[in-house]
Amino acid sequence: MPKTQGAASAPKTNQTGEELVFTRPASMVDRATHYCPGCHHGIAHRLVGELIDELGLKENTVAVCSIGCSVFLYNYIDVDSVEAPHGRAPAVATGVKRARPDKFVFTYQGDGDLASIGMAEIMHAANRGERMSVVFVNNTVYGMTGGQMAPTTLIGQKTTTCPGGRCKDREGSPIRMSEIIAHLGGTAFCARGSLDSVKNIRQAKKYMRQAFEVQTKGLGFGFVELLAGCPTNWRLSPLAANKRITDEMIPYFPLGVFKEVEGDGTCGSMLAPESAPGAEGGK
C-alpha cells in the first residue's frame, strides 16, 4: 500500500524524494499519553485514529469514553466526546446516536468497565442493535485501580483480589465477551483481535474497520474485542506481557470473527429468524 498509514492526507514527500509511510494519524492529538511503557491502550488509540482518518469520520464522530485507564481518551482522539459513568458507555451512546443518528458513535471500554459493572448496558445495546461501534480492550484486570480481578481474569492469574490465583470453583471461568455478544440479535459484526504482534495488530485493525462500517452502513451493532497487555499490573516487562498474550490469552480467547451479518440492515432483515414460522407464539 503506497498510502501513508494513519494519515488522512496524501503521503508526505520531502525534498530528497523520501515518502513518509508511517506517522501519527491526523485524528490523534500530538501529545504524550499517561499510559505506562508498553501499555496497549496506546496502540488501540492509534488504530481508532487511523480508522477515523481513513473513513473520513473526524468531523462527524462522537466518542463515548469510559472509566478505566483510558478515561482520558478525549485528550488523545481529536473528536467530540462524552464521558460516561462506569460501565454505562453503551447507554450514553444509545442516547447520543438516537438523538443524532447522523453521527458516527463509538464507545471505548475496558474489561472491568464492559464485562463487570457495565454488563447489562452492553448486552442490551447489542441486543437492540444500536447503530454504534464498541472497542473493547480486554487486559484481564482492572488496570486503573491497581490490577484487581476482572471477569476476564484467567484461571490461575494472580491479582490483588485473588492473590492465590483465580480459582474456577470460587470465581467462575473468565467471560468470553465476543462469543456472548455474537449471539445477540442486534449484533451485525463481532470479532476478537489482539495487539501482541505486528501481524495481529494489522488484523485487529481490519476487524475494527468492519465494526465501524456496520454502523456507517446502518447494518447494526459493531463490536471488536482487543486482547491487550497491562505490563504494570501483570508485573511483567512489556516484552514478557506480549508473550503472555500470545501464550496464555489467545489460547483461551480465540481470535477471529464471531458474527458478520449481511443484508440491507433493516430491522426486518435482522429479526428475520424470529419471524420464521413457529416463532410468533408466546405473546
Next chain:
Amino acid sequence: MSRITVSEERCKGCLLCTQVCPVTIIRQSERINQNGYKVAEVPAEDMAKCTGCASCATICPDVAIEVWRGKKPKPGSKAA
C-alpha cells in the same frame, strides 16, 4: 533506502520495537529522556539496512516512530 525516526520525547523505552524489526537494527540507547526513559535508537551505521517495513511503528504504543521510504527500490518490493 528507508529509515525511521524515533521521538526522544515520546519514546518510553518499552523495547517492543526492538523485537519486531526483521533486520534487528533497533536497540536501547544510553540516553535518558525527560520522563526518565531510556530511548530506542538505530545506530547510524545500521540505518541503511532498514527495509521500511513499519513493523516497529506498528507495534509502538506511543507513536514515537515515523517511517520514511526512499524511492530507490521500485515497485515489486513487497514491503507493506
